[in-house]
Structures are given as C-alpha cells and as structure tokens.
Amino acid sequence: MTEIRLPFSELVERLSAIFVKQGLPGRVASVLATNCATCQRDGALSHGVFRIPAYVSTLQSGWGSPAALPEIDPGEGALIRVDAHGGFAQVALEEAMPLLRERVRTQGVAALAIRNSQHFSAIWPDVEPFAEEGLMALSVVNSMAVVVPPGGKTPVFGTNPMAFACPREGQAPYVWDQASSALAHGDVQIAAREGRALEPGCGVDAEGQPTTDPEVVLNGGALLPFGGYKGASIAMTIEILAAAFTGGAFSTEVDWSDHPGAKIPLTGQFLLVADPAYGGATGFGARVAALSDTVRAAGQERLPGDRRHRVRAEALEKGVALTQADLDMLAEYL
Amino acid sequence: MTEIRLPFSELVERLSAIFVKQGLPGRVASVLATNCATCQRDGALSHGVFRIPAYVSTLQSGWGSPAALPEIDPGEGALIRVDAHGGFAQVALEEAMPLLRERVRTQGVAALAIRNSQHFSAIWPDVEPFAEEGLMALSVVNSMAVVVPPGGKTPVFGTNPMAFACPREGQAPYVWDQASSALAHGDVQIAAREGRALEPGCGVDAEGQPTTDPEVVLNGGALLPFGGYKGASIAMTIEILAAAFTGGAFSTEVDWSDHPGAKIPLTGQFLLVADPAYGGATGFGARVAALSDTVRAAGQERLPGDRRHRVRAEALEKGVALTQADLDMLAEYL
Numbered sequence: 001m002t003e004i005r006l007p008f009s010e011l012v013e014r015l016s017a018i019f020v021k022q023g024l025p026g027r028v029a030s031v032l033a034t035n036c037a038t039c040q041r042d043g044a045l046s047h048g049v050f051r052i053p054a055y056v057s058t059l060q061s062g063w064g065s066p067a068a069l070p071e072i073d074p075g076e077g078a079l080i081r082v083d084a085h086g087g088f089a090q091v092a093l094e095e096a097m098p099l100l101r102e103r104v105r106t107q108g109v110a111a112l113a114i115r116n117s118q119h120f121s122a123i124w125p126d127v128e129p130f131a132e133e134g135l136m137a138l139s140v141v142n143s144m145a146v147v148v149p150p151g152g153k154t155p156v157f158g159t160n161p162m163a164f165a166c167p168r169e170g171q172a173p174y175v176w177d178q179a180s181s182a183l184a185h186g187d188v189q190i191a192a193r194e195g196r197a198l199e200p201g202c203g204v205d206a207e208g209q210p211t212t213d214p215e216v217v218l219n220g221g222a223l224l225p226f227g228g229y230k231g232a233s234i235a236m237t238i239e240i241l242a243a244a245f246t247g248g249a250f251s252t253e254v255d256w257s258d259h260p261g262a263k264i265p266l267t268g269q270f271l272l273v274a275d276p277a278y279g280g281a282t283g284f285g286a287r288v289a290a291l292s293d294t295v296r297a298a299g300q301e302r303l304p305g306d307r308r309h310r311v312r313a314e315a316l317e318k319g320v321a322l323t324q325a326d327l328d329m330l331a332e333y334l
Numbered sequence: 335m336t337e338i339r340l341p342f343s344e345l346v347e348r349l350s351a352i353f354v355k356q357g358l359p360g361r362v363a364s365v366l367a368t369n370c371a372t373c374q375r376d377g378a379l380s381h382g383v384f385r386i387p388a389y390v391s392t393l394q395s396g397w398g399s400p401a402a403l404p405e406i407d408p409g410e411g412a413l414i415r416v417d418a419h420g421g422f423a424q425v426a427l428e429e430a431m432p433l434l435r436e437r438v439r440t441q442g443v444a445a446l447a448i449r450n451s452q453h454f455s456a457i458w459p460d461v462e463p464f465a466e467e468g469l470m471a472l473s474v475v476n477s478m479a480v481v482v483p484p485g486g487k488t489p490v491f492g493t494n495p496m497a498f499a500c501p502r503e504g505q506a507p508y509v510w511d512q513a514s515s516a517l518a519h520g521d522v523q524i525a526a527r528e529g530r531a532l533e534p535g536c537g538v539d540a541e542g543q544p545t546t547d548p549e550v551v552l553n554g555g556a557l558l559p560f561g562g563y564k565g566a567s568i569a570m571t572i573e574i575l576a577a578a579f580t581g582g583a584f585s586t587e588v589d590w591s592d593h594p595g596a597k598i599p600l601t602g603q604f605l606l607v608a609d610p611a612y613g614g615a616t617g618f619g620a621r622v623a624a625l626s627d628t629v630r631a632a633g634q635e636r637l638p639g640d641r642r643h644r645v646r647a648e649a650l651e652k653g654v655a656l657t658q659a660d661l662d663m664l665a666e667y668l
Contacts, residue, residue: 073613075442075612075613077412077440077441077442077443077612078411078412078441078442078443078444079441079442079443079608079609079612079613081612081613081615106411107411107412107413107441108409108411108412108413108445109411109412109413109443109444109445109606110412110443111442111443111608136574136575136579148632148633149629149632149633149634150634151633151634151635152629152632152633152634153632153633154631154632154633155632156625156628156629156632164567164571166574174570174574176567176571178563178564178567208633226561226562226564226565227560227561227562227564227565228560228561229512229638230512230560230561230565231560231561231564232634233498233510233512233638236508236625236629237472237498237510239625240470240500240508240622240625241470243621244500244610244618244621244622244625245470245608245610245618247615247617250621250625250628252628272443272606274413274445274579275413276578276579278409278411278413278415279407279409279413279415281415281581283581284578284579287577287578287584288574288578291490291570291573291574291578291584294490294584294586295483295486295490295570297488298482298483298486298487298488298489298490299482299483299485299486299487299488299542300483300484300485300486300566301485304563304567
C-alpha cells in the first residue's frame with residue numbers, strides 16, 4: 001500500500017474539521033484532533049485515524065455529552081477534582097493543566113480526579129507532556145467490562161490502561177502505556193479478522209474456560225488480566241482509582257444499550273503528577289537515563305517508547321504516515 | 335508440629351527485647367518488633383519471626399546505620415522527603431505519620447519519599463493503617479538486583495514489591511501486596527529446599543536462558559518480572575519511584591560485599607496517600623465494597639487480604655500462632 005505523508009498540522013486540521021462537522025465545539029474538536037493525530041504520528045495506529053469511524057458513530061448515537069466543557073473544582077490543595085459532564089477526558093485534562101502545573105510545582109505532588117469522562121485514545125499522550133516539562137506522571141483510566149477476574153466467568157474490569165512518564169536526561173522521556181488485560185481489545189479483533197489463534201492465557205469463553213479462539217472471546221467470552229492474580233489486583237485498583245475515587249462509573253456500570261453506535265466508555269480518569277526537583281532535589285533525569293542504560297546493557301533491547309519516539313522523529317521530518325485508504329475514509333467524513 | 339499461641343503483645347515484647355539486645359534503640363526495636371509480629375499474626379509467615387535470624391545477622395554485620403533516626407524535611411507542600419540515614423523505612427514512616435496524615439487531610443493527596451532506608455518486611459503493614467483511617471495508600475520499595483529484564487541475562491531490578499490499601503464499607507480494608515517479580519525470592523528458596531521445580535516463566539540461568547530449576551536461579555541465575563514486558567515496566571518504574579525520585583539507591587547499587595551477613599537492602603520507599611472524602615466527596619468505601627462483591631460474584635473466590643484478615647481475627651482471639659521451633663529460635667537470641 002502506498003504510504004502518504006501529511007504534515008502534522010494538516011492532519012490535525014482535517015480531523016478537527018471532521019469533529020466540528022459532527023457538532024463539537026472548536027475547542028473540543030481541536031483537543032481530540034491533536035490527540036488522534038499525535039497517535040497516528042507516533043505509529044500508535046490502533047489509536048490513530050483508525051478510530052475516527054467509531055468516534056463519529058458514538059457522536060451520532062447521542063451517548064454522553066461530547067460537547068460539554070469540564071467543570072473544575074480548584075480547591076486549595078494538591079487534589080483537583082473535575083467533572084467532565086459527559087465530555088472528553090482529554091478536554092478536562094487540557095483545561096485543568098495550568099492549575100495542575102501550578103499545584104505540583106508548589107506542592108511537590110498533585111493529582112487530578114476526572115469523573116463522567118469519555119476516553120477513547122491511548123493514555124501516553126496524557127502523561128508524556130509532563131515528562132517534557134521535567135515532571136513525573138502516572139495515569140489510569142477504566143473502560144468497559146470485558147475482562148474476567150482469575151477463576152471468573154463474568155467480565156467485571158475494563159482493559160484498564162495505565163501509563164507512566166518521566167524525564168530522562170539526554171534521551172527522550174521514559175514513557176509506557178499498557179492495558180491491564182493480557183491483550184488489548186483491538187488485538188483480539190485483529191486476530192479474529194486474520195484468523196489467528198491468541199496466545200494461551202489471554203482469554204476465556206462464556207463459561208470462563210480458557211480459549212485461544214478470538215471469535216469465542218469476542219462472542220460471549222472475555223479477556224483475562226495480564227500476569228494472573230497480580231494483574232487482576234492492578235485492574236481492580238484501576239477501577240478504584242479511576243471510578244470509585246473520582247466519582248466516575250465502574251466499567252460494569254457503562255450501559256450504552258439505549259445508544260446504538262456508541263463505542264466510547266464514559267467512566268473516569270486518575271492522574272498523579274510529581275516534581276522530582278521539589279525541595280531542591282537534583283539528578284533525577286540523569287539517574288533515570290543511567291537506569292535505562294543499565295537495563296539496555298542487561299539485555300532488554302527495546303524499552304517502552306523507543307519505537308514511538310523513532311517513528312515520531314521520522315514523521316516530524318517527512319510528515320505523518322497514512323495510507324490512501326485512511327485518506328479516503330477521512331474524506332468521507334469531511 | 336504443635337501450634338503454640340502467644341498473645342500479640344507478648345510476641346512484640348519478645349521481639350523487641352531481641353532487637354534491643356542487638357543494640358537498637360527502644361523506639362526502633364519497638365517499630366520493627368510490632369511490624370514483624372503483625373506479619374506473624376496475619377499468617378504472612380515469610381515476613382514473620384522467620385526473618386529474625388537474618389535481621390540479627392544484618393545488625394551484626396555493620397551494614398547501614400540501623401540505630402539511626404530519620405530526618406524529616408517537612409516542607410510546606412504535599413510531598414514530604416525523609417532521609418532515613420541508613421536506618422529502617424518503617425521507623426521513618428512511623429515518624430512522618432502525623433505530618434503525612436495532616437497533609438493528606440488538608441491537601442487531598444500527599445506523598446512520602448524515603449531515602450537511605452532498610453526494608454526487610456512485607457509492605458502491606460505500611461499501607462493498611464491508612465485504609466483503617468479511611469484513606470487510600472499506595473507504596474513501592476526497591477530492593478536488590480535479582481530480576482532480569484525480558485530478554486536479558488544480568489539482574490537489574492529488585493523483587494520490587496508494590497502494595498495498595500483502601501477502606502471498604504462493612505468489610506475489612508481492600509489490601510494487596512505483591513512482588514513485581516514472577517516469584518518472591520523466598521519462594522525460590524523454599525522450592526530449592528523441597529526439591530520442587532518452578533513454574534515455567536519465573537526464572538533464567540546465568541546465560542539468560544529459561545529454567546525451572548530453583549538451584550539454577552539461586553546460583554548465578556535470576557528471576558523474571560511477573561507478566562512479561564508489562565511487569566518489567568512496573569519493576570523499572572518502582573526503581574524510578576523508590577530510588578531515583580526519593581534519592582535512594584537503585585537495586586543494582588546495593589553493595590554489601592564488605593558486610594558479610596548483611597541481607598537487608600538499603601534503598602528507598604515511595605508512599606502515596608489520598609483522601610477519598612476530600613472536597614466533600616462521599617460513598618467511596620461503599621463503592622469499593624460493591625466492587626468487591628461484584629468481583630466475588632463474577633467468580634474470583636478469594637480477594638487479596640481475605641486469608642490474612644481471617645488468620646488475624648483468629649489470632650486476636652486465640653493468640654498468634656507459632657511453632658515450638660520458632661520459640662526455640664527466638665529464645666536463642668533473647
């Protein structure tokens with residue numbers, strides 16, 4: 001397939017126009033477009049323009065309040081609570097960013113608890129900007145119940161991603177973003193499409209019995225947490241942080257049955273930011289760089305983020321890679 | 335083996351006397367004794383009186399500054415930095431507790447960054463007390479390099495445990511504590527002693543090749559992270575939080591070669607506390623209880639902490655369970 005390269009700003013404009021055409025305010029459209037274009041730019045294709053049809057079908061379904069602007073309770077402490085009012089989590093984060101930045105610099109640590117928010121993207125774009133400013137950030141989002149607990153047969157957890165970012169002197173920030181399920185839901189769909197079996201330990205059938213058939217997982221079955229009982233503890237804790245603590249919905253509470261076409265969970269997000277230089281501490285970025293070097297020297301060839309940062313550098317030079325099919329699809333919505 | 339039951343307070347007194355006899359100040363001895371007796375009481379036997387000989391051999395090795403009292407930099411924000419000065423992390427936590435409690439109630443979220451600290455116990459005892467006060471707590475500690483990254487052959491990470499606790503209305507707090515290695519180091523030792531093979535995926539030999547032989551893992555080999563690449567990201571992040579962020583040593587930097595008999599890592603600990611009721615929010619404990627019920631109903635028979643809380647209840651009624659061999663061992667140090 002021919003690869004087409006589009007300048008980043010042009011891709012953002014096209015995506016923004018699509019969101020505006022679907023009725024979103026310019027501000028919301030711009031945040032979502034930048035987020036989606038950023039994923040495409042970095043080669044995180046499962047969260048790139050591939051997601052546009054599902055964004056559109058959700059926007060047309062009447063689900064949530066996608067045009068809503070967030071309401072920030074600034075308080076006076078290190079914890080900032082935000083009600084996204086059914087809008088997008090990234091918009092809430094963008095809006096709260098200046099206050100969050102100010103609080104973490106004065107307090108050393110600060111947190112954002114977003115509730116009633118839609119999230120349909122990777123979460124490394126939510127944490128990486130903090131690392132670029134010298135801060136450390138950790139975030140979790142819950143989603144919709146597609147993961148069974150160990151030994152269980154009813155899905156209760158979302159794929160519940162977690163992401164971390166921090167600065168690394170002389171290198172791109174250290175950034176990872178991973179699901180707490182053994183596989184991302186999208187990977188199961190791709191395996192089904194390609195007729196490939198899943199690795200053992202990733203999914204169960206409707207009776208809770210292990211299966212490697214992606215069709216069985218998708219039709220009444222469910223995913224398993226990564227790493228057995230330990231991953232299940234993490235998946236459950238993400239429900240607690242992103243939903244119980246923020247006041248958002250649990251993954252089991254997401255019910256879009258009255259909104260055919262809706263595909264975006266409306267739950268909550270928790271984000272913690274810390275300032276390594278607080279209190280005059282020095283050397284953090286250099287030590288993280290040294291640790292990364294140690295880990296590479298020990299034999300781990302690729303650290304999280306390596307590929308994305310390489311693809312990004314190429315995209316900034318040559319433009320964002322897209323296929324003709326991507327462009328045709330976007331044109332349909334323009 | 336006959337089970338002997340000793341009142342909790344009597345066990346604490348005996349253990350405290352042992353620590354004092356090894357030269358520790360009463361305050362330090364009391365914190366360590368209570369911590370160790372708490373593990374024994376809850377049936378967390380790998381961190382109970384079983385650890386006393388290694389505590390003693392470390393204390394006699396001249397390693398660290400076990401009698402040191404921590405120095406707290408109170409600052410004015412939500413992040414409190416503590417230099418344990420080579421003493422025990424639990425003493426630093428105990429000392430910082432009143433300030434941490436005050437800060438989390440006024441700020442909504444607060445963190446403790448302890449450096450130059452020894453830790454030789456489970457970390458659920460560090461987080462569970464917060465849950466009993468209605469707070470949520472998350473903590474990580476790095477240790478000594480015994481875990482290789484995926485694809486690697488040189489150990490770079492500690493078994494790096496993580497623990498979480500939060501209140502749960504009408505039930506004991508939700509508490510978990512798990513290593514970021516596939517197995518705890520103690521489990522490998524027990525398997526070696528019993529001549530049992532390890533599960534596949536837990537360890538490698540000196541060349542980084544997979545092995546299920548515990549002797550090979552213990553002699554030049556290493557453990558693997560739990561959950562593959564995802565667990566490795568978490569293990570590395572624990573090094574970043576507990577060491578780079580606090581100013582403590584990385585697991586690879588622990589060097590006790592001049593102190594034969596030393597067995598306790600001297601690194602750092604990161605602890606985050608958040609107040610679910612901050613800003614007038616309500617219902618957190620009830621929602622976590624409901625989530626726990628949902629997870630049980632979905633088929634996970636045992637949630638983390640269930641067994642410990644059951645064993646504890648029995649111990650509070652009948653006394654802490656010990657064997658005659660335990661008592662004989664303790665008597666040798668008294």
